[in-house]
Amino acid sequence: MADTPEVPKPAGAIPPxxxxxxxxxxxxxxxxxxxxxxxAAPLKPRPKVQMVWEPKELHRRDWMLVGAWSLFAVASxxxxxxxxxxxxxxxxxxxxxxxxxxxxxxxxxxxxxxxxYKAAFGTWIVRDDRGLYALSTTCTHLGCTPNWLEGExxxxxxxxxxxxxxxxxxxxxxxxxxxxxxxxxxxxDGQMIVDKSVKFQEEKGEWLNPEAFLYx
Amino acid sequence: xxxFFNALADPSRFFLIxxxxxxxxxxxxxxxxxxxxxxxIFAGAVIFFVxxxxxPGFKANISKPDNIPxxxxxxxxxxxxxxxxxxxxxxxxxxxRGELPEEAVESPKKVLVWPDLVYSEFICxxxxxxxxxxxxILLKAPLEEPANPNKxxxxxxxxWYFLGLQEMLVYFDPWLAGVILPGLxxxxxxxxxYVDTNPKGNGYYTFKERPFAITSFxxxxxxLWVSMIILMTFLRGPNQAFFGPFEQWNLHxxxxxxxxxxxxxxxxxxxxxxxxxxxxxxxxPGILLVLGYLAVTPIVLAKTVCKKMVTQMGxxxxxxxxxxxxxxxxxxxxxxxxxxxNLQFIVNIQELALNI
Ligand code: FES
Numbered sequence: 186m187a188d189t190p191e192v193p194k195p196a197g198a199i200p201p202x203x204x205x206x207x208x209x210x211x212x213x214x215x216x217x218x219x220x221x222x223x224x225a226a227p228l229k230p231r232p233k234v235q236m237v238w239e240p241k242e243l244h245r246r247d248w249m250l251v252g253a254w255s256l257f258a259v260a261s262x263x264x265x266x267x268x269x270x271x272x273x274x275x276x277x278x279x280x281x282x283x284x285x286x287x288x289x290x291x292x293x294x295x296x297x298x299x300x301x302y303k304a305a306f307g308t309w310i311v312r313d314d315r316g317l318y319a320l321s322t323t324c325t326h327l328g329c330t331p332n333w334l335e336g337e338x339x340x341x342x343x344x345x346x347x348x349x350x351x352x353x354x355x356x357x358x359x360x361x362x363x364x365x366x367x368x369x370x371x372x373x374d375g376q377m378i379v380d381k382s383v384k385f386q387e388e389k390g391e392w393l394n395p396e397a398f399l400y401x
Numbered sequence: 402x403x404x405f406f407n408a409l410a411d412p413s414r415f416f417l418i419x420x421x422x423x424x425x426x427x428x429x430x431x432x433x434x435x436x437x438x439x440x441x442i443f444a445g446a447v448i449f450f451v452x453x454x455x456x457p458g459f460k461a462n463i464s465k466p467d468n469i470p471x472x473x474x475x476x477x478x479x480x481x482x483x484x485x486x487x488x489x490x491x492x493x494x495x496x497x498r499g500e501l502p503e504e505a506v507e508s509p510k511k512v513l514v515w516p517d518l519v520y521s522e523f524i525c526x527x528x529x530x531x532x533x534x535x536x537x538i539l540l541k542a543p544l545e546e547p548a549n550p551n552k553x554x555x556x557x558x559x560x561w562y563f564l565g566l567q568e569m570l571v572y573f574d575p576w577l578a579g580v581i582l583p584g585l586x587x588x589x590x591x592x593x594x595y596v597d598t599n600p601k602g603n604g605y606y607t608f609k610e611r612p613f614a615i616t617s618f619x620x621x622x623x624x625l626w627v628s629m630i631i632l633m634t635f636l637r638g639p640n641q642a643f644f645g646p647f648e649q650w651n652l653h654x655x656x657x658x659x660x661x662x663x664x665x666x667x668x669x670x671x672x673x674x675x676x677x678x679x680x681x682x683x684x685x686p687g688i689l690l691v692l693g694y695l696a697v698t699p700i701v702l703a704k705t706v707c708k709k710m711v712t713q714m715g716x717x718x719x720x721x722x723x724x725x726x727x728x729x730x731x732x733x734x735x736x737x738x739x740x741x742x743n744l745q746f747i748v749n750i751q752e753l754a755l756n757i
Contacts, residue, residue, distance in 0.1 A: 304551045322551070327575050329553040332640075336653050343555035345571045346641030348658075357658045358641070359571055359745070361756050388751040 281306055287377040290317055290401045298333045298351060308367060308379055309333065309340075311351060316400040319367040319379045320353045326360040340364070354387065363387040369399040403456065407645025410636050413740045416733065419628045423619050426486070430608060434487040443479070456647050462635060466543045471561050471634050478627055482619070488606035489615075502605035555639050555652075564633035565626045571641065572735050574746075574756045582728070589725040596722045599713070613710075621729055660745035663687045680752050687748040691757055694731070699723040 285306050293299055293312040302308045307330075309320040322330050329344035339356075340349040347358030354363045368383035377399060385391035392398070409418065426433045433439065450472075453459045463472060492502040500506075512518070545554070559567040569578040601610040608615055636643055638650040667686040668676045677683045699720055703711045711719045738744040748757040 307551060327570065327579075329557060330551055331553075332555060334640075334653065341640040343553050343640055344557045345567070355660075357660055357743075359573065361574055361746070361749075361754065362751055 283382045284378060284380045286372060287319075287379050289375055290371075290377050290399065293317060298335075300333060302379070303330075306379070306381065308381065310377075310379070312401075313351075316398055317369060317377060318353075318398050319369050321365040321367060321381075321384070323365070324360060325355065325362045325364060326358070366392060366397045368396045370396060371399065403645075403647040407648050410643070410645040412632060412636065412643055413737055415632060415636065416624075416628065416737065420620075420624050420733075423623050424616075426482070427608070427616055427619060430486045431490050434483060434490050436487075439483050439487070446476075446479070453646065458649060459646055462646075466540045467558075467561060468634055469540065471630060474627070475631070478623060482623065485606055486608065489608040492605055492607050493609040496607065496609070502607065504605040556637060556641055558633065558637075561630060561634060565629040568629040568633045569732065572732075572739055577757065582732075585725065585728060589729075592721060592725070596714075596718050598718070617726060617729075625729065625732060658743050661743050662745055662749045663690070663747040664749060666742075666744070680750055684748050684750055687746075687757070691748060695724060695727060698727055 285302070287302060287308075287310055290312075293310060295312050295314055297312060299310040299312070302310060303322055307322045309322060311318055311320060324331050324342040324344065324347055326342065326345055326347050329342050331340040331342040331347070331349065333339075334341050338351055340351075340353075342348070342358065342360065345359050347355060347360035349355050349360070349364050352363075353366060355361070363386070365384045365386055368380040368385070370378045370380070372378050383396070385394055385397040409415065433442075450463075454463065462468065488503065492504075495502060558564065566578070566583060569582060572578070573582065597614065599611070599614075601607065602614070635646055638644040638648075638654070639652050640654070642654045644650060644654070664676055664683050664687060668674055668683070702723065703716075703719060707719070707723075714722070735744075735747075746756040748755065750756065
């Protein structure tokens with residue numbers, strides 16, 4: 186073994202091209218090897234067989250095959266990517282629309298937390314003495330839905346016990362930040378519009394945004 | 402009587418009693434593992450259960466199909482703690498007298514996996530399956546109505562074996578309590594064979610030869626994991642408020658708590674100034690506290706109490722072990738701080754959504 190390290194070396198040096206053309210690897214040996222064998226056999230059989238992979242010895246028919254396989258590979262790759270991306274956009278969504286009309290501002294009693302849009306749109310509408318705001322019903326800790334406790338005047342999350350004031354400010358339990366508020370505005374017919382696609386976070390100072398609060 | 406138990410069940414008291422009880426059991430193990438004493442304790446527990454089951458609220462809570470495994474587990478944990486300590490005490494006495502541990506005398510030779518081990522495993526599997534089948538027939542699965550994202554059940558509790566994790570979520574941010582800490586638990590357990598290369602106690606029970614290892618195991622498993630499961634199952638009611646075992650689950654139990662951050666305590670109460678605007682300045686004390694806890698404590702310990710341990714284990718092992726240990730101990734520290742001072746976060750960087 187130790188005496189003849191030079192012979193296997195060329196064979197060892199050639200493999201990289203095989204790695205470089207994986208699509209062709211499965212087909213080419215069958216068709217190309219018989220062509221190369223008669224010329225190569227007498228001298229050094231092993232390296233010569235490997236030489237088949239040099240492009241010079243590929244015949245036109247082999248080129249067709251390589252081309253066909255690469256085309257196939259590229260096409261399947263592209264279509265896979267396309268359909269994976271396509272899956273992210275379902276044909277039908279059962280999510281409620283992000284914007285909804287919430288009735289006339291006068292329907293809401295001052296100082297009350299209104300739960301009528303909690304089930305359908307995940308929103309509490311609260312009216313204080315200056316106006317209205319829409320609170321998200323998603324706990325900022327891990328996303329459970331808190332309950333409004335009228336007696337204690339607080340939102341209380343059943344999962345880990347976070348508590349939020351009527352304003353949405355967190356004050357007990359693990360929730361790290363206040364509930365989010367949604368954009369509110371008035372439609373032409375005087376109804377209130379809640380737009381859930383725009384969120385305002387207190388810790389970023391966004392509650393001061395005029396759209397986070399509806400003066401009435 | 403019931404009021405007395407309700408008062409004991411206040412979380413900090415409960416935790417303190419539990420910790421002290423486990424440590425006392427380890428300290429006076431010779432007394433507690435004596436069969437008479439152990440049987441008395443067991444009988445006491447059974448009498449307590451029988452008596453407590455007369456209380457309808459307690460009974461309702463205990464006999465939920467969800468909670469029955471926990472009762473099994475309590476008795477099993479008690480039994481196996483007793484068994485291991487009992488045999489450890491026996492062996493320690495033998496080793497003191499210069500004899501070999503019992504296990505070495507009983508089976509001095511190695512036994513084969515096949516058939517010795519596989520047979521007994523197979524029998525255990527059959528028995529286990531039989532018990533599960535009977536259990537499944539006798540008790541209905543606690544299925545509920547289809548999930549509704551708008552209505553979270555109150556109280557919401559994880560499966561019983563995860564209750565320790567859920568309890569952790571009450572004190573830490575989700576990224577910590579849900580990702581980092583469980584990851585550390587798993588990785589820490591996997592690291593044990595590499596960190597703990599001490600051959601003492603392999604294949605036989607002992608306490609005297611491994612006091613630190615066994616104490617930390619009892620603390621980590623019995624105190625932190627099992628007691629948290631008990632706490633979460635039996636002492637937390639609607640809105641995750643704390644209730645004594647014989648207290649009515651009242652939806653409107655008012656707990657006037659307002660969280661406070663460490664930065665508020667430091668700047669406002671201790672220094673009497675307002676908090677700096679810049680968050681890095683504001684949270685510096687908390688950050689330093691956490692880093693100091695994790696970085697300085699191991700060094701101090703290595704130089705003082707744990708000198709011998711360091712020479713035995715070598716620095717990298719000692720450091721790995723110590724950091725895992727400190728993180729484990731940090732858990733009850735934070736819980737007690739929340740219960741007693743309403744401290745929410747030690748480091749509270751809302752700007753980066755990073756809270757510790
Ligand atoms: S999800 Fe609301 S407190 Fe954890």
